[in-house]
Amino acid sequence: MTPRLTIFGSGNWALTLADIAARSGTEVTMYVRRQELCDILKRTHSHPQYLTHLKLPPNVVFTHDLGEAAAYSHNWLMVVPSQHMRTLAIRLRPFVTDAHHVVSAAKGLEEHTALRMTQVLHDCWPEVNAQLGALSGPNLAYEISLGQPAASVIAGSAALFDAMAPLLGHANLRLYGQPDIVGVELGGALKNVLAIAVGIANASGLGANAEAAIMTRGLHEMGRLAVELGAKWSTLAGLSGLGDVVATASSPKSRNRWLGQELAKGRPLNEIIASTSMVVEGVPTAYVAKRLGDEFRLPLPITSEVVEIFNGKPVRQAVQDLMSRERVQESDF
Numbered sequence: 001m002t003p004r005l006t007i008f009g010s011g012n013w014a015l016t017l018a019d020i021a022a023r024s025g026t027e028v029t030m031y032v033r034r035q036e037l038c039d040i041l042k043r044t045h046s047h048p049q050y051l052t053h054l055k056l057p058p059n060v061v062f063t064h065d066l067g068e069a070a071a072y073s074h075n076w077l078m079v080v081p082s083q084h085m086r087t088l089a090i091r092l093r094p095f096v097t098d099a100h101h102v103v104s105a106a107k108g109l110e111e112h113t114a115l116r117m118t119q120v121l122h123d124c125w126p127e128v129n130a131q132l133g134a135l136s137g138p139n140l141a142y143e144i145s146l147g148q149p150a151a152s153v154i155a156g157s158a159a160l161f162d163a164m165a166p167l168l169g170h171a172n173l174r175l176y177g178q179p180d181i182v183g184v185e186l187g188g189a190l191k192n193v194l195a196i197a198v199g200i201a202n203a204s205g206l207g208a209n210a211e212a213a214i215m216t217r218g219l220h221e222m223g224r225l226a227v228e229l230g231a232k233w234s235t236l237a238g239l240s241g242l243g244d245v246v247a248t249a250s251s252p253k254s255r256n257r258w259l260g261q262e263l264a265k266g267r268p269l270n271e272i273i274a275s276t277s278m279v280v281e282g283v284p285t286a287y288v289a290k291r292l293g294d295e296f297r298l299p300l301p302i303t304s305e306v307v308e309i310f311n312g313k314p315v316r317q318a319v320q321d322l323m324s325r326e327r328v329q330e331s332d333f
C-alpha cells in the first residue's frame with residue numbers, strides 16, 4: 001500500500017515538507033485553512049505568495065475540510081505556527097486515536113502556558129495515547145525547496161521514527177532519530193531568540209566577533225534553561241540546537257534574524273510584525289523564555305536584553321549592559 005501523510009498547514013514549511021514527502025513517493029493530503037487559498041492550490045499546485053518556484057507534484061492533494069484531512073491517514077504532520085497549535089489540536093480531538101503518529105514541526109513555545117508543542121497536543125488529547133513527537137533542525141524551507149541538502153531530527157519513540165522518517169526521507173533531507181523530545185523542541189524554539197539577537201548585532205554593525213559570541217554564549221543560555229526543563233545538554237549540541245542556531249542566525253532567509261535587523265534600524269516591534277504575513281516565532285518565545293528564566297532564577301542575559309529591546313531599550317545600552325556583567329567562568333551554568 002502506498003504510504004500516506006496528512007500535513008496540517010500551508011505555509012513555507014508545510015509546502016516544503018509536502019514536496020519532499022511527495023517526491024519520496026508518499027501520497028500527501030494538505031489541510032488548508034483558508035478556502036480561497038485551497039482553491040488556488042488545487043488549481044495551480046503553487047502557493048501565490050510563498051516559495052512561488054515550487055510546483056507541488058500531483059500526489060499532493062489539498063482540502064479545506066478538516067475531517068477529510070484527518071481521516072486521510074494516521075500519520076499527521078502539524079505545521080502551523082505555535083500560537084495556533086492548540087486551536088488546531090482542539091478541532092482534531094474527535095479524530096485522533098491511539099493509532100496515530102503525530103509530529104509537530106513548529107518551533108515555538110505557547111505564550112500563555114509556556115508549553116512545548118507536544119505538551120500542548122497532550123493537553124488537548126489527555127485520554128489519547130497517540131505517538132507524539134517533534135521535527136526540528138537547521139531547515140530553512142527556501143533552501144530545501146530548491147533541493148539543497150539538509151539534515152533534521154525526529155524526536156520521539158523509535159516506533160514514531162520508523163513510521164514517519166520513511167515518509168519524508170527524500171535524498172535532500174537526512175533524518176535522525178532522537179529520544180529527547182524536550183531538548184529537540186526547546187532547541188528549535190529557543191534558537192529563534194538568538195537569531196533575533198544576531199540580527200540586531202548584524203544590522204548594528206557589531207561585527208563577526210560579537211555575532212559569534214552571541215551564538216556561543218546564547219547556546220550556553222539555551223542549554224541552561226533546557227536542562228532545567230528536563231533536556232539533555234548533548235541534544236542542544238546537536239542539529240536542533242547548535243545546528244539550528246548557526247543556520248538561522250547566519251541566513252539572510254531567516255525571518256527571526258530579519259526581525260532583529262529591523263529592530264536595530266529603530267522600527268517598533270508591532271510595526272515589524274504587522275508588515276509581514278509570515279510567522280516570527282522568536283517573539284513569543286523570547287517572552288516565555290524570559291518568564292521561565294525569572295521563575296527558575298536562571299540568568300538568561302541575551303534573552304533578557306532581546307525582550308528589553310522589544311520594549312524599546314536602545315541597542316547601544318543593551319550591549320553596554322551585557323558587556324559590563326559580573327565576570328564568571330565560561331563553563332559556569
Ligand SMILES: NC(=O)c1ccc[n+]([C@@H]2O[C@H](COP(=O)([O-])OP(=O)(O)OC[C@H]3O[C@@H](n4cnc5c(N)ncnc54)[C@H](O)[C@@H]3O)[C@@H](O)[C@H]2O)c1
Pocket residue numbers: 008009010011012013014032033050079080081082084085087088105106107108139140141142277278279281
Ligand atoms: N519556514 C521555515 O523555513 C521553517 C522551517 C522549519 C520550521 N518552521 C516552523 O514551522 C512553523 C510554521 O512556519 P511556516 O514558515 O510554515 O509559516 P509561514 O510563516 O509560512 O505561514 C504560516 C502559515 O500558517 C497558517 N496558519 C495559521 N494558523 C493556522 C491554523 N490554525 N491552521 C492552519 N494553518 C494556519 C497561515 O495561514 C500561514 O499560511 C513555525 O513554527 C516555524 O518556526 C519553519
Ligand SMILES: O=P(O)(O)OC[C@H](O)CO
Pocket residue numbers: 107137138139140141192195244247248253254255256257279280281
Ligand atoms: O525563518 P526562520 O527564522 O523562522 O527560521 C526557519 C527555520 O526554523 C530554520 O531552521
